[in-house]
Amino acid sequence: EAGVTQFPSHSVIEKGQTVTLRCDPISGHDNLYWYRRVMGKEIKFLLHFVKESKQDESGMPNNRFLAERTGGTYSTLKVQPAELEDSGVYFCASSRLAGALPPSFGPGTRLTVL
Amino acid sequence: GNSVTQMEGPVTLSEEAFLTINCTYTATGYPSLFWYVQYPGEGLQLLLKATKADDKGSNKGFEATYRKETTSFHLEKGSVQVSDSAVYFCALSERDGGATNKLIFGTGTLLAVQP
Numbered sequence: 001e002a003g004v005t006q007f008p009s010h011s012v013i014e015k016g017q018t019v020t021l022r023c024d025p026i027s028g029h030d031n032l033y034w035y036r037r038v039m040g041k042e043i044k045f046l047l048h049f050v051k052e053s054k055q056d057e058s059g060m061p062n063n064r065f066l067a068e069r070t071g072g073t074y075s076t077l078k079v080q081p082a083e084l085e086d087s088g089v090y091f092c093a094s095s096r097l098a099g100a101l102p103p104s105f106g107p108g109t110r111l112t113v114l
Numbered sequence: 115g116n117s118v119t120q121m122e123g124p125v126t127l128s129e130e131a132f133l134t135i136n137c138t139y140t141a142t143g144y145p146s147l148f149w150y151v152q153y154p155g156e157g158l159q160l161l162l163k164a165t166k167a168d169d170k171g172s173n174k175g176f177e178a179t180y181r182k183e184t185t186s187f188h189l190e191k192g193s194v195q196v197s198d199s200a201v202y203f204c205a206l207s208e209r210d211g212g213a214t215n216k217l218i219f220g221t222g223t224l225l226a227v228q229p
Contacts, residue, residue, distance in 0.1 A: 042218075042222070045216045106157050108157055
């Protein structure tokens with residue numbers, strides 16, 4: 001079984017630019033989560049999809065962040081416009097059952113905003 | 115709200131030394147507790163878990179016991195190896211009344227094991 005994959009592994013952009021991160025969950029996993037670790041701090045929950053629907057987006061920091069999961073397969077997280085404080089590692093995770101723990105995590109995308 | 119506090123690093127040890135990474139938590143209800151590990155250049159991997167009080171999770175020589183009376187879940191290993199060098203995250207589950215089981219993480223502890 002292939003694991004959760006994320007693309008790109010590393011992105012360097014300038015403040016004000018747009019970046020789109022992609023996550024491919026494990027096949028058959030309806031539940032998809034985004035987390036991020038900023039500035040070496042704790043990893044924080046961003047949002048949870050069940051198939052294509054947003055179950056919980058309480059962790060999204062502001063309206064510069066837009067997550068989508070069209071068709072209930074892969075997901076994208078767009079940051080527009082990017083700010084310096086958005087730098088960090090963005091993790092995606094997935095699970096088969098609703099609310100099942102623990103989810104399987106991907107390798108993360110390291111975002112650097114200059 | 116719920117939170118996890120773990121000791122700050124970096125922790126630097128010699129090979130075969132004993133390891134303890136402290137983790138305490140604040141939670142309502144009865145969360146499950148986890149240790150995750152991130153090796154250099156890799157993603158988060160579940161190391162071990164415990165779902166109720168007095169449970170002991172173990173894997174790869176690492177152990178942690180769910181202590182409700184002290185709200186702790188300290189990670190221990192009797193003899194570390196260079197290959198254990200990584201960042202270790204303590205986490206708890208938080209069910210918000212809906213179908214989302216969020217994970218609440220600590221800040222991570224960098225472990226560096228020297229030969």
